[in-house]
Amino acid sequence: MCLLHPACPTWNYGDVLSQGASCWPLEFSIRALIFRYGSHMAVERPTRAFSEGVRKSMQGNRGRDTKPELALRRAAHALGLRYRVSVRPLPNLRCTADMVFTRAKVAVFMDGCFWHGCPEHHTKSATNAEYWAEKFRKNRELDAKNNRVLAEAGWTVIRFWEHEDPISSARRIAEQITFSRQKREAEAISGSIGSM
Template sequence: MSKQVSKDTEAELAVRRLLHAAGLRYRVEYPVPGMPRRRIDVAFTRTKVAVLIDGCFWHGCPQHATHPKANADWWRRKLDRNMARDRETTEHLIAEGWTVLRFWEHEAPGEVAVRVVAAVEQRRTEATRGSRE
């Protein structure tokens, strides 16, 4: 377990490189406001866009999740808690006015980056439009 990478995964780094190349600046491992011990993988704090890239095993990907046979009950409870925590974090961020984008680690980094750039640009446009009114 100690060898499991929890941050700066290959998927996160690939997406971050593309976002940086697109001219976007962001915070990494940003604390979830009002929720101790929870972090946003890539946070755009001014526009309140949270990007979370979930590992298929740890977060229960419907396509790639596996179910360990050894100690199966413990693992089922553990993974169910992870998924419940994901839902709780998403709901909390949305209630705080954030746009939450969740992706699986197997999704193509280029496609993820395109969706993130679009969301950030949309929030910037909304903020600009709102400040003029």
């Protein structure tokens, strides 16, 4: 039996633990995860739902095409806006925007009140509160980091809470798109005048 290498067909993590052996590949991968994603990875996480009801509820959470997203997209489409759905604004950024206007360089995010900690509607979890508080804090930090990276790349980021009115949100997007187009046209004109 091999205690040192997980690729070996006889390797068993349970045997490694029961015999108290140190397994460097496992330790290395854990250290790599902590280095890459931060120390929050070291927090013990539940491996499965606490109850069947919780499991079904979590499975029902959609990653895209939620009702608020669809309402916002319908309202934006009704205003004549055309966009890409659920794509990365930047290829090297691990972030998917809900709506992307590539020419205008505008990324729109519809943040869920629960997942992103809405100041009006977010409630603290009664079960496993420490884990969820850390999860929400990391979500907000990641949102801020993505906003910063996109802004540095010349993108405009617009964020809405899921409870906001989709029609007024779509109008705000349309205003930003118009402003971005006018700005791009003005830059093109000033660039052509400067080259004369």
